[in-house]
Each structure stands twice: as C-alpha cells, then as structure tokens.
Amino acid sequence: MxxxxxxxxxxxxxxxxxxxxxxxxxxxxxxxxxxxxxxxxxxxxxxxxxxxxxxxxxxxxxxxxxxxxxxxxxxxxxxxxxxxxxxxxxxxxxxxxxxxxxxxxxxxxxxxxxxxxxxxxxxxxxxxxxxxxxxxWVVPSTADTTGSAWKLKTADGTPYTRVLNSGALLLDTIGVRAALCIGAPAYGSGQAVINVSNSKATTTTTASVFRVQGDGSVISAGSVTASNVGSARLFSGPNAPSSPKAGDVWVQYA
Known part of the structure; x- marks a missing residue:
C-alpha cells in the first residue's frame, strides 16, 4: 500500500x-x-x-x-x-x-x-x-395462462411477443408485417420445417398431425378447410365411393 x-x-x-x-x-x-x-x-x-x-x-x-x-x-x-x-x-x-x-x-x-x-x-x-x-424459467404452474416467462413490450407497457407460463408462444410484431420467418436452406423433402405433434414435442418425433416439409409440401392428418377448397373430397381406387357427395372427385384405377 x-x-x-x-x-x-x-x-x-x-x-x-x-x-x-x-x-x-x-x-x-x-x-x-x-x-x-x-x-x-x-x-x-x-x-x-x-x-x-x-x-x-x-x-x-x-x-x-x-x-x-x-x-x-x-x-x-x-x-x-x-x-x-x-x-x-x-x-x-x-x-x-x-x-x-x-x-x-x-x-x-x-x-x-x-x-x-x-x-x-x-x-x-x-x-x-x-x-x-x-x-x-421455472413457472409457478402451467395453468397460469396470464403470467409470462418472457415478454417483449414497448415503453408504454403494451405487450407484444411473449412466452406464457403455460408454454404458449404468442407472436405479436411491433410495426412489422412478417410476424414469423423460418429459414430452412438445408432442409430436404424428408425433413419437417414445421411439425405439430399429437404428443409432447421432441426434435425427432414423427407422430405429427401437421407438417410443412423442407421441399414446401404440406402434410395434414385431417381435412384442410379453406375458402378456395370448399367441401370437395378426393377418392381413388377400383370402386366408386359408397356415399358420394356433390363435388367429390373419384380417380378410378384397376
């Protein structure tokens, strides 16, 4: 010293x-x-x-x-x-x-x-x-749907993108139109870029109900409803559908 x-x-x-x-x-x-x-x-x-x-x-x-x-x-x-x-x-x-x-x-x-x-x-x-x-982040309860483990907000306190204590991810942008952009330059046709599983999510699960593949194809386990799709159904096989409805499509093959 x-x-x-x-x-x-x-x-x-x-x-x-x-x-x-x-x-x-x-x-x-x-x-x-x-x-x-x-x-x-x-x-x-x-x-x-x-x-x-x-x-x-x-x-x-x-x-x-x-x-x-x-x-x-x-x-x-x-x-x-x-x-x-x-x-x-x-x-x-x-x-x-x-x-x-x-x-x-x-x-x-x-x-x-x-x-x-x-x-x-x-x-x-x-x-x-x-x-x-x-x-x-250790949350008090998954039943808490109002608390946030992570929150993005503006100076006036308005909440935008946040991760709720329930695990839900809410994407709200602040003046930006593209709310979600997923880059997948190296994904192939056999890889899911978006995978919605009917069980607990993992990086390897294949039990999915909805997938967006790396080649752009969309696979859904259920019906797809959209304004330009209507109620049409598509069938294929040697026999006609037993209860056809208007708008159904049947592709016959032997």
Missing part, C-alpha cells in the same frame, strides 16, 4: 505537559495509544529518505513525514508529554478521489466477470457450452 502523509499543519506541534511548544524536540511514532502499542520506525521524509528520528522544527512544529508502508491512516506521536494521535493530512483528498473513481473497489469489474457467462452485457457475445441450456 502507499504511504500516507502526516504532520505539517498548524495543529501538529510538539508540546510539553503544560502546552508549551518544544522547538527541536525528538519524538517517537506508535501504532496505537495503549501501552501495548508497537513503535513505528518505518518512516520517510517527503523525498523518500528514511526518517531515523521525528524532530520538531525551530518553532516546535511537526514537519511533514510519510507513515509506514502499510498505509496507516492514523499514528500516535510522543514528544514526552504522552501520545497524541495524528490523522493523515491527505485523507480528505483521497476520499474525494475514491468517491469520484469509476470503479474504486473493482466490484463492477468483478460482477461483470462473474456474470459474463450468465447475463451478457449489451452488444456482447454469450458463449453457450455444447449440450447446455443458456437459461431456464
């Missing part, structure tokens, strides 16, 4: 028991006021030269000197009338420097380092280890 400066002020004087100044008095420096305190000999003058004896000047004033390398803020001097405490004369300046420093305790740097792999700083990259989850 840095040495702190002592003495050199109007209050730092060598006095007798009666309070008179003692020019040229030789004093000792201690690390405490009690009888069990240790004498401090690790002192220097303002040039850095060792101080062998603390000597008052011709006016009885205690000159400037630097305290021990341990950085003590207070020392006790004794010129024969008892020990008197001296506080470092630069304590106020160092306090101001400490208060105005960007990160005086290095706690911000420590916090940023510890959170680097948990919560990224704005604009920072977050390395995710292979096979690991970046974040987990």
């Amino acid at each position: 840095a040495r702190n400066l002592f003495g050199g002020t109007a209050a730092d004087v060598a006095e007798s028991v009666s309070g008179a100044r003692i020019p040229g008095a030789v004093g000792t420096v201690w690390d405490g006021p009690s009888a069990g305190a240790a004498q401090i000999t690790d002192l220097t003058d303002t040039t850095g030269a060792p101080v062998l004896q603390l000597v008052a000047d011709v006016r009885g004033m205690v000159p400037n000197f630097y305290g021990p390398a341990s950085g003590a803020e207070r020392v006790w001097v004794d010129f024969g009338a008892g020990r008197v405490g001296l506080v470092s004369t630069t304590a106020g300046e160092r306090l101001v420097q400490h208060q105005t420093a960007a990160d005086p305790h290095q706690d911000r740097a420590f916090t940023n380092e510890r959170l680097l792999n948990f919560l990224p700083l704005a604009g920072a990259d977050l390395p995710v280890p292979a096979g690991a989850d970046w974040a987990r």
